[in-house]
Structures are given as C-alpha cells and as structure tokens.
Amino acid sequence: MALKKKPAPKKTEVYFSEKKSVEVVQKRSGPKANKRVKFLVDSLVKHMHAFIKETEPTLDEWMAGIQFLTKTGHLSNDWRQEFILLSDTLGISMLVETINNRKTTGETESTVLGPFHVSNAPRYPNGANICLDGKGEPLLVSGTVHNVKAKPIAGATLDVWQTNEDGFYDVQQKGIQPDNNLRGVFTADEKGRFNFKSAYPRFYPIPYDGTVGDMLKALDRNPNRPAHIHFIVSAPGYKPVTTHLFTPDCPWLKEDAVFGVKESLIADFKNKGDHWEVEWDFVLSKA
Ligand code: BEZ
Ligand code: FE
Numbered sequence: 001m002a003l004k005k006k007p008a009p010k011k012t013e014v015y016f017s018e019k020k021s022v023e024v025v026q027k028r029s030g031p032k033a034n035k036r037v038k039f040l041v042d043s044l045v046k047h048m049h050a051f052i053k054e055t056e057p058t059l060d061e062w063m064a065g066i067q068f069l070t071k072t073g074h075l076s077n078d079w080r081q082e083f084i085l086l087s088d089t090l091g092i093s094m095l096v097e098t099i100n101n102r103k104t105t106g107e108t109e110s111t112v113l114g115p116f117h118v119s120n121a122p123r124y125p126n127g128a129n130i131c132l133d134g135k136g137e138p139l140l141v142s143g144t145v146h147n148v149k150a151k152p153i154a155g156a157t158l159d160v161w162q163t164n165e166d167g168f169y170d171v172q173q174k175g176i177q178p179d180n181n182l183r184g185v186f187t188a189d190e191k192g193r194f195n196f197k198s199a200y201p202r203f204y205p206i207p208y209d210g211t212v213g214d215m216l217k218a219l220d221r222n223p224n225r226p227a228h229i230h231f232i233v234s235a236p237g238y239k240p241v242t243t244h245l246f247t248p249d250c251p252w253l254k255e256d257a258v259f260g261v262k263e264s265l266i267a268d269f270k271n272k273g274d275h276w277e278v279e280w281d282f283v284l285s286k287a
Contacts, residue, residue: 022049072211079171081115085212088112088258089221101241105148107285108241111260114230116169117161121183128186129197132178136165136199138275141245144192145233145282152192153284156235159185160196162228167204188235200269200276201227203252216257223257226250231282238284245280 016024026042075082087093101110145156161183163169170181188194205223216223227250234240245267269278
C-alpha cells in the first residue's frame with residue numbers, strides 16, 4: 001500500500017518580499033497589541049506600502065523625503081508648528097475636522113482652528129473695539145447665537161481673532177502690534193445677541209519660509225488664506241464650534257492654501273461708506 005504523502009506545512013510568511021510586504025509587517029505585532037493602535041498602524045502600513053509601490057521612489061528621493069520631514073520637525077517649536085501646517089496644506093486637517101463635525105441639524109459649519117488662537121484673550125463687553133492699532137477699514141460685527149430651533153442662547157461665549165491690515169496676527173508681530181490686537185472674548189446678552197468693532201479682514205499668506213513653503217513652491221501653489229475672522233463659539237450644554245466668517249469678495253476664496261472655505265461660511269459684508277458691517281447668526285447643537 002502506497003504511503004499517504006504528508007501535506008506540506010502551510011508556509012507562513014515571515015520573510016520580507018515585495019509581494020507580501022504589508023502582511024509581513026502587520027503580522028509582526030503581538031497578542032498584547034493595543035487594538036486601536038494596531039488598527040491605525042496596520043492601515044498606515046497598507047497605504048504607505050501602496051504609495052511606495054505606486055511611486056517607486058529612488059533611494060535619493062526617499063532620503064529627500066526623510067530630510068524634508070526631519071527639517072519639518074526641527075522647525076516646530078512652542079510658537080511654530082510646521083507639521084500642523086503640513087497637515088493643513090495637504091487637506092488632512094480639514095478632512096479630520098470635517099469627519100469629526102458632520103453637521104446634520106443646521107448648526108454652523110466648522111473649519112480649521114489654525115495656529116494663531118490664544119487662550120485667555122481679553123474679555124470685552126459688547127460694543128468694544130478689538131482693533132488696537134487703528135489700522136484698516138472699520139468693521140462692525142453683530143449677530144445672534146441660537147440653537148437649531150432658533151432659541152437664543154443667552155451667555156454664549158464668542159472667542160474672536162483675526163489679522164491686521166498688514167496680514168499678520170499680533171502673535172506674529174510681538175513688539176510691532178499691540179498685544180492682543182484684533183482678538184477678544186465676548187458674551188452674548190440675554191437675547192443671544194453680540195456685537196463688536198474690528199477692522200475689515202484681508203487675505204494673508206500662511207508662513208511659507210519653511211519646508212511647507214518649499215513644498216508649495218515646488219507644486220506651484222499659492223500660500224494665501226482668503227480674508228476671514230476666526231470664531232470659537234461655545235455655551236454650556238452645547239457643542240462648541242470652531243469656525244470662520246469669510247468675506248465674499250476675496251480673490252483667494254476658491255484657492256485657500258489650507259482648504260478651509262465652506263460655502264455656508266461666506267458672509268455678506270456690507271460697505272456702508274465709511275465703515276463695513278456684517279451680521280451673522282451662529283447656530284449650536286446640543287452637546
Ligand atoms: C489661520 O487661519 O490662522 C491658519 C490656518 C491654517 C494654517 C495657517 C493659518
Ligand atoms: Fe486665520
């Protein structure tokens with residue numbers, strides 16, 4: 001009787017090959033791996049290996065990429081975050097932000113926070129002027145904070161910041177602009193209403209003297225953000241919204257370097273001759 005041939009043991013892939021690269025790396029994690037970290041890293045490996053297989057970089061190109069990221073890290077410190085800028089200019093910040101703030105009930109849409117928000121900006125009463133350097137065309141901003149059923153939210157907080165006429169935030173020009181120029185925190189009154197004076201915003205370039213600037217130049221992309229005013233609007237029991245108001249006439253509206261423009265955030269700034277006015281309602285949903 002012929003001896004039955006033993007089936008060959010199933011080959012497990014432990015050695016690296018181009019074909020099985022993803023599987024080999026993913027299988028390396030052990031039984032105690034953190035599930036969420038493993039999910040994230042496995043997905044990153046899958047997509048990064050696909051990127052390498054599609055683009056087939058030379059060794060020099062790969063090293064240039066490593067050097068780009070190294071320099072990006074070296075440029076980052078307490079007041080400059082080149083990695084966030086990289087994420088912003090690749091549209092990744094907006095994607096993460098949009099996925100985490102899917103709107104369903106008519107609340108105000110959100111957009112990027114950006115690197116120039118300052119916690120503990122001065123608190124002002126309604127009607128105050130946040131333009132401390134007197135530059136730019138005067139602007140009156142007013143409106144209401146209400147819930148998705150149009151009920152005013154008394155006591156809502158509005159944290160506001162913007163650049164000056166020269167296109168810089170106060171924190172970018174310490175000693176040149178007054179501290180806290182064009183930023184402040186306001187409280188909506190018992191009818192949810194707020195108002196303050198400021199200056200008509202203008203477009204400005206994101207910092208482009210670093211690796212992100214090099215990338216934008218190589219891609220023939222502009223570094224400009226269309227004119228906007230930043231807001232974080234919050235109230236107890238409601239989901240805070242980080243958002244902007246964009247002017248409708250800015251030439252860079254359709255080419256925002258960080259993809260932050262959403263159509264619903266383009267406001268009607270009215271020219272009143274010696275000043276501008278914009279009226280805007282912020283809508284918050286329950287937390
Ligand atoms: C800003 O609007 O302040 C901003 C957002 C992203 C990158 C740089 C600046
Ligand atoms: Fe900004």
